Amino acid sequence: MIRIRPILAAAALVLAAPAAGVEPDEILDDPALESRARALEETLRCVVCQSQSLAESNAPLAKDMRLILRERLVAGDTDEEVVAYLVDRYGEYVLLKPRVKPATLALWAAPFLALLAGAAAAFLYVRRRKPAPPAPLKPEEEEAVRALLEGRE
Amino acid sequence: MRRFALFAPLLAFALIGAVFAIGLTRDPARIPSALIDRPLPDFALPPIEGRTEGLSSEDLKGEVSLLNVFGSWCASCLIEHPTLMEIARSGDVAVYGLNWKDRPGDGAAWLARHGDPYARIGDDPRGHVVVALGVTGAPETFVIDKEGRVRYKHVGPITPEVWRRTLAPLIEELKRT
Numbered sequence: 001m002i003r004i005r006p007i008l009a010a011a012a013l014v015l016a017a018p019a020a021g022v023e024p025d026e027i028l029d030d031p032a033l034e035s036r037a038r039a040l041e042e043t044l045r046c047v048v049c050q051s052q053s054l055a056e057s058n059a060p061l062a063k064d065m066r067l068i069l070r071e072r073l074v075a076g077d078t079d080e081e082v083v084a085y086l087v088d089r090y091g092e093y094v095l096l097k098p099r100v101k102p103a104t105l106a107l108w109a110a111p112f113l114a115l116l117a118g119a120a121a122a123f124l125y126v127r128r129r130k131p132a133p134p135a136p137l138k139p140e141e142e143e144a145v146r147a148l149l150e151g152r153e
Numbered sequence: 154m155r156r157f158a159l160f161a162p163l164l165a166f167a168l169i170g171a172v173f174a175i176g177l178t179r180d181p182a183r184i185p186s187a188l189i190d191r192p193l194p195d196f197a198l199p200p201i202e203g204r205t206e207g208l209s210s211e212d213l214k215g216e217v218s219l220l221n222v223f224g225s226w227c228a229s230c231l232i233e234h235p236t237l238m239e240i241a242r243s244g245d246v247a248v249y250g251l252n253w254k255d256r257p258g259d260g261a262a263w264l265a266r267h268g269d270p271y272a273r274i275g276d277d278p279r280g281h282v283v284v285a286l287g288v289t290g291a292p293e294t295f296v297i298d299k300e301g302r303v304r305y306k307h308v309g310p311i312t313p314e315v316w317r318r319t320l321a322p323l324i325e326e327l328k329r330t
Contacts, residue, residue, distance in 0.1 A: 047184060047289040048289060048290060050181060060254055060280075061280065061283075061284075061288075061289065061290065064254070064279060064280030064281075064283065064284055065280075065284055067279060067280075068279075068280070068281060068284050086284075087187075088187065089187055089188065089194075089284065089285060089286070089287035090184065090187060090287045090289075091184065091185065091186075091187040091287075093184050
């Protein structure tokens with residue numbers, strides 16, 4: 001018999017391991033500031049691992065950036081100022097969600113354009129497929145049908 | 154019209170293929186520096202253990218210089234180290250170091266073992282200046298002009314080839330202007 005308990009326990013441990021790269025020594029005493037820091041980290045890209053946010057990454061540079069972000073919050077920066085500080089140095093690439101502007105218009109519009117194109121194609125296809133109403137029967141055909149039906153009885 | 158519809162998927166494929174053909178040749182690790190042609194951010198760092206002089210942004214004005222980010226923990230730094238030593242020995246350009254995320258003494262020990270090419274070194278254990286410079290990893294090397302503006306950033310180890318083909322010509326040009 002396969003013992004399922006240890007497997008479940010292991011799975012629970014793996015799943016329970018927090019996705020966050022934030023380490024205990026980084027956490028601020030002020031819960032309000034800490035929650036702002038957490039929210040900001042979610043929106044910023046780790047420039048080492050790139051597909052992870054600052055909050056998730058355990059790269060050394062991400063740790064530095066998390067600490068600097070917190071220092072700036074403690075020093076009284078607004079969320080916008082902290083983001084501007086990093087964008088100024090790393091470019092808009094650090095934002096996980098690109099800003100809407102002329103250069104990113106294609107990026108933002110593409111999914112909606114694709115949806116529209118798909119809907120248009122589907123609409124045209126369905127309309128073309130709709131079968132034409134059958135032509136009315138000719139008198140001799142009608143006769144043949146009647147003969148068939150009567151013959152059956 | 155019908156004929157066009159027949160070829161539309163092929164056309165779409167060619168378009169997407171072309172976009173990927175260009176996009177996939179780019180290295181996603183090379184994020185273009187946001188600092189190019191802008192002045193270095195102001196900073197003043199303490200010296201590493203065993204040295205008396207630290208490094209400040211003022212030190213990087215007045216002549217063309219290289220600012221190299223390194224750490225004793227960084228394997229690729231060891232790869233470029235002989236090249237940096239050679240550059241420093243040639244005297245073509247002043248080489249400054251930014252010792253990133255080393256515990257006290259580690260950077261100095263590393264330099265004692267492998268040689269020290271740096272005119273001045275700033276100690277940046279918590280990455281304040283490194284983040285201010287938009288560094289994404291070590292080693293990275295900035296070319297700074299006489300006015301203290303960042304003119305180029307090289308990501309990854311400096312090989313003799315990178316020096317000969319990219320850095321040396323740029324430095325010569327910056328010296329003349």
